Amino acid sequence: MSPPPAIETRGLCKSFGALPVASDIDFRLERGARHALIGPNGAGKTTFVNLVTGALAPSAGRVFLGGEDVTALPQARRVKRGLARTFQINTLFRGLTVLENVALAIGEHVGVAGDLLRPAGSRREVIERAFASLERLGIAEEAGRLVHELPYGRQRLVEIAVALGLEPKVLLLDEPAAGVPGAESGTIVETIESLPEDIAVLIIEHDMDLVFRLARRITVMVQGSVLVEGTPQEIAEDARVREVYLGEREHR
């Protein structure tokens, strides 16, 4: 038997009142996958991420992480099992330095964050690791600045540094390059490309160049359901996908 997928959902449903935002989603993210989730605005992509991470509880259906049912587990426990995410809109500690943003994540990951007595500053290994991850993303010179002082594109890199600080097995990237100017966008693509092969990556993105460059499989969502899944070539040639996307472009 092949090893269980990194993430699997079965019959996942979510409604806000009468409005269904996820209907009957069966999805598999294989180990080491480079998988993109695309679809027009309001298709339910971010909701799907929130259901997988546990930020939202599903109305029905189950979520499996590495073959184990985690539907009932709170967010934090799923993170401990290797699930990390970035947010579509920067969700950082805005009043803290860039370095401490990452150090907090690493502190939680290595299990020292519950310590009440020893000074956080004496955990040099945590702080050095945080700094090293900033160096990898090319933002080490910003380490001492407060996050809210940084331009938005630089903050996106901090967002990724925080997620990578958790040394995830599964990484969910919610529009990592949205609102990011060219230079930083290149850094983000290179960072994702240079991730270890055994990390499973699910990326939500609107930038099709980026999607087709990074993804080896693509799932298209429309109105809370999976429309089609396939290789980039299959998706590019799919008539229904074209219809959805051309239709959307006309609306803009």
Place this chain on the structure above:
Amino acid sequence: MTAAAPAGARGRGAIGALTGRHRLKPLEALPWAAAIGAYFLFPDYLPLGAQVLVMVLFALSLDLILGYGGIITLGQAAFFGVGAYTAGLLGAHGWSEPITGLLVAGAVAGAVGVLTGLIVLRTEGLTLLMLTLMINVMLYEAANKASAVTGGSDGLQGIVISPVLGLFRFDIFGRTAYLYSLAVLFLAWILVRTIVHSPFGRSLTGIRENVARMHAIGSPVLLRRLTAYAIAAALSGIAGAVLTQSTQFVGLESLGVDRSGGVLIVLILGGFGRLYGAFVGAPLYMIAQDRLAALDPAYWPLAIGGLLIAVVMLARGGVLGLCGALLASLRGKGRR
């Protein structure tokens, strides 16, 4: 590559900022020097001084959850009162040793903090504010109705407290009260200072800054908030117990909602989330109150209100925030 070296060096300075943050600075000796100096300079004001120190301790406990944890509460006097009554009941029923009395009062208040925290900390914002206020009001009414135990609105009579360490009797000049309060405050300060600089304390700050992110990095947010809430409750209880023991009296006002509001004002005046806001705000608030009440016994709260409005409008970070901003601008000018 030559341009990258100074940039990297600048970044590495951030490491030093984190690793050196918990080291003691000379300025941190100032409150203690002032407190000891006041003991010798103002021997006639020691009873008021002891009350100020109790208020510092109370506000310090609030700073842990409000300033660092971002838990907005209007009911912290619930724990102050529970500690005050615990110490009073012990003293009225034959347990007159003060230090064990303090510890029991802290434990009881901490336990009440755990029980109520399990309910209220599942909420945020206005709901949290209302729930903490309601618990405070309920405890006040319970103490009022249970007059057989608490003495009701007359207060608890017949409290006997033995000399501290068998040596220092609580005297009418307030000498023992002052030094006892100061010693307890000092120990509590060491504890709170240790906590806010610990990884736990930094994670509290993270919860204040962004709860969604804390969940997403795998932090057990409720457990962290509950732990902080219980510690703050225990320290508030100890503050109440110190007041009971040094005055050998406890009344309903120890549980009063206006005390919950007062401690919030103290922290806003001094500046919250800075560890020393309590040390600035409490003397400012209580000495102003004492002087203003002597000037006009009826309308003094008006002046306190004016002071609070001025701080909120002009100095959002309180007196300490204002000092910090002034220092920063002075340094900026010096560089230019």
